[in-house]
Structure formats: C-alpha cells, structure tokens
Amino acid sequence: MLIKDEDVAITAAQAGAAVVRTMYGASLTRFEKSGGDFATAADLEAEKVILDVLGSTRPQDAVTGEESGRTGASAAERMWLVDPLCGTLNYAVRTMLVGVNVALRAGSTVTAAASADPFADEVFWTDGTRAYVRRDGVDEQLRPSAESVLVDVNLDPPFPNAPEFRAVRLLADAGFVERFRPRVVSSSLALAWVAAGRRAAYVTDGDMRDSVHFAAGIALCRAAGCVVTGIQGQPVHTGAGGLIAAADQETHAALLALVEQQRKG
Template sequence: MWSDWPVTSPVDPSSPADRTVTPGDTADDPETLRRIAVEVARDAGRLVARRRPEVFGPRGAAADAVQSKSTRTDPVTVVDTEAEHRVRELLRTYRPDDDVLGEEGGGAVRAPSGVRWVVDPIDGTVNFLYGLPAYAVSVAAQVNGTSVAGAVEDVVGRRTYAAARGGGAWVSEDGGDWVRLSVTDVDDVSMALVATGFGYGAARRRRQGEVVSGLLPRVRDLRRVGSAALDLCMVAAGQVDAHFEHGLSPWDWAAGALVAAEAGAVVRTPSPHSRSSDGEVTVAASPGVAAAFSALLDELGALDPIAEDPAR
C-alpha cells in the first residue's frame, strides 16, 4: 500500500534557514536532523568529486580501485568505501549515540527505536565509474523506520536536495539559497514521463524488461538515469512525473523518497528492513496520475516483488 507520507505538506512557504550544526546535538526534531544530513552529504560529495580524477585518471582506474558485489556488473569502488567512512566519521561527531546503516559498511538490519542514519555514499556507482554525470550521496535520518529528514547531494551538478518531514522539499544550487520543490500537475498517465532503473541479475532484468515493454506504449516515455536517489529528486523537482523501481535497499530510497513526498508526490516504499534481494517496488508519482499509474503497474504485475535470481 502507499506510504502514510502526506501528498502535500502543511508548511510555512518560507525557505529553511541553515545554521551551523554542533557536535553532539541531541535534538531529534526533523529540522535539526535535516541540517545535519545536508552538512554530511555536502562534505562527502566534495570528497567524491575530488577523488574521482585521482582514482580514475586518463589511464583508467587505479589498481584494486573497483571490485564486484552482487554480480560482476555490480561494482563498488574504493571511493564508495572512503565516502561512507567519511559520513560515518561525521555522524559520530554530530550524533555519537545514533545507529548508522550504510550500503558498504552495513549496520542494524532492523530499525531501532531511536534515530538511524541510512547512507548511500555513491548512489549511481556505475555512472561514477564511467564518468557519467549522475551520481549522488544520500543521507537520511529515520525514526522507527520512517524517514524524517534527508539530503541528496548531486555531486556533479553541485545541487543539494533536502527535506524534513512536514517542512517541504527544497533544493540549493551550489550552496546558494534554498528553493522550494513541487511536483508536476500532470493529470493524464499517457502523458507521464517515467523514470526507472534495473537490477543486476539476469532473471530480474528479464522480468523488468517485460514490465517496460508493457508500460512504454502507455506513457509519454521512459528515462533511465542510473541513480534512484536522483530519480526520486527529479520527481520532486518536476523533471519527471513518476518513478518506479524494484529491488531498492533502504539506502537507495530513504532520503529521496522523503524529498519526493514532501514535494507533493504520492510515495510507496519497501519496508525499512528490506533489501534489494527482496525485490519490493518503490513508486513515487505526481498526485494527478498516481492512482492511474498504480493501476497500470498493477495490471502489469509490477506492484509485486521481483525477487533476486535464486541462484547466481
């Protein structure tokens, strides 16, 4: 079912005012957590931007810079590991008593009763590896498994997306003023521009291809950017009308889904303790097409999980 995140947020339209976050700040209000998420995501984004030309120079990747994870086509780089280490280091400074769940370093599988930070040091690692300008650092704070604050740092675009629950969704270009985000007002699903992504296992990809084959003639077009966090922020920014993808882990959607919801999208996410192998679907859509888009996905069997390949 759709999440309980609001379609619209009853907030003051004024821009959030950033202040310097202080180490050991124990306040659990979403706005404080948002400021920390922004600070941490921007810092890690600067590291990622600096390290790419150092590690992936004109002669290609340095030795041992890239390894494989779930499949040979699912890479992790030394910069992913370095960026997550930096995020964890900063979070220990700002919030030493909080749990952290990261894509590379792991963490608590079940959401704790307190604050849990959910981190993807580079969302869009394949893009990062190839030098395609669509990868991001994603940092979110969850309470009882629900995202209450988050930031997504578009590393190449030097653009920060951020949200606090009940406070709207915002974007800052190159550290400048915050501008409020709002989803599109499209009301015809046949005119919806839809973003999606694919898994790494052959069987899941085959099923995802079948879904795309059924969907493509019935929407405006599809986009495959290669970063779920940025896809969700694109829904928030009105750059696409909807996003869906099977097999996202919490670090893929924890920040971006909140940004989309706070911008007015109708959002469905997997359970907070799910993993990519479960194959649950994540959906975000502008409210004018959300019901029709959900019905279309249901007709195609795409609201059901697409589990990971049973054997690899």
C-alpha cells in the same frame, strides 16, 4: 547550539559529494561484491567522510552504510541510512549521473534526509515536512510536476516480483509508450528529480525497507507532496515491495494500472 537533523544530513551528503567530485576521473580500485556488483575507492572514501560527520554530530545514533554495514547501538531508535555513491557503475565509466544519499529514520519514519548531486552542486533535502533544493546556499521549495511525462524506470536487480512484474517490460508496453517517455538514469538521484518536477514518476522493484538507496528519495517525494506507494499500490515497506513515486494522483493511477495489467497478463 543544537544542530538540526536536516542540517546534519545536508552537511554529511555534501561532504560525501565533495569526495565523489574530487575523485572523479581517477583510476579507481574496484572492490567486488556479490551478484556482479562492486564498489570503488570513491564509494569507500565518501562513506568514511559521511560517517565522520555523523559520528561527530550524532554519536548516540546507529548507522547503516552501504559499504560498512551497521554500526552503533543495536537498540538505537535513530538510524542513519547512508548510500555514499548511488550510481557506482555510471561513475566508474565517467558518467556524471550519481547521487549521495543520507537519511535519518527515527522510529518508523524518515524525519530528515538529503540527496546530493556532486556535479550539479545541488543538494535536495527535507526536514520531514517540506522539501527543498539548495543551490549556491539558497533554498528553493520543491514542487512536483508531471508536465515532462518523463518516467524513470530502474532496471537494476534485484527483481523480487519477477516474473509477474518486470520494470523493463514497461518500456515496450503500448500504454506506457502512448502516455509517457522512459528514462533510465541508473541512480536514485532520479527519485529526487520527481520531487523537483524534473520527472513525472519513478518506478522500481525491490525491498524498500531501510533501503540506503531509496530512503532519502522517498522522504523527499513524500515531503514534496508526491504520491508514493509500493508496486501494487500498497503502503511502502509492505507487501510486495517495489516503488511507484509519481508527481500527481493521475500519473500514479496510470502507472499502477500498467503494473497491474502486466501482473495479470
């Protein structure tokens, strides 16, 4: 029986999440990377089990993992993007705000994705058409909402659009403060929360092309019906890059205006 791509994504993300949950609170070896970034033993082990799932179910596909890089045929049309533990610094200091992201890009489109929360035991997933959250084996369709007025702002580097735009400046902008309430989760799990109606929007700088961190969350938001663009309102993966994912057009327009005002100012 053929296993659907979305089921592969869910299984892989849940396998990674199980590792993250099991290793939580242990004394973990850190593996230093560039720019002060690091991975833990949990990142590496979670990625290993995810790759095992993908290798056993989709052996012909290529994979890009945050820790292991690219593997598989260089000309493969299908590429899995894997972030085994998004929020490593949170995790390393015993803060339960992390996500496990698995996404499949077929051609130029992400056609299946899953983002698992190891500690809430939830997995947000999409088949590229609609988006759901699975709890206790039951799927509930995601419905974005701006009612919370909570906007998650990613303050982690890199900042390719600085100094014209810095996400941190939104936090002190009078227009932002008047309309929204900021949150800084420091995990792309918050992007799944936009799709689920738990956040009004998510804003980040950075290059979104084949991003292991953001591919799953972007796919979830799109499938749920959010407004998703680059930081200047352009299509994602083009131009200046960055990301504004909002629950509705009104919220997106307000954030885009604040970004534009910052760039001009």
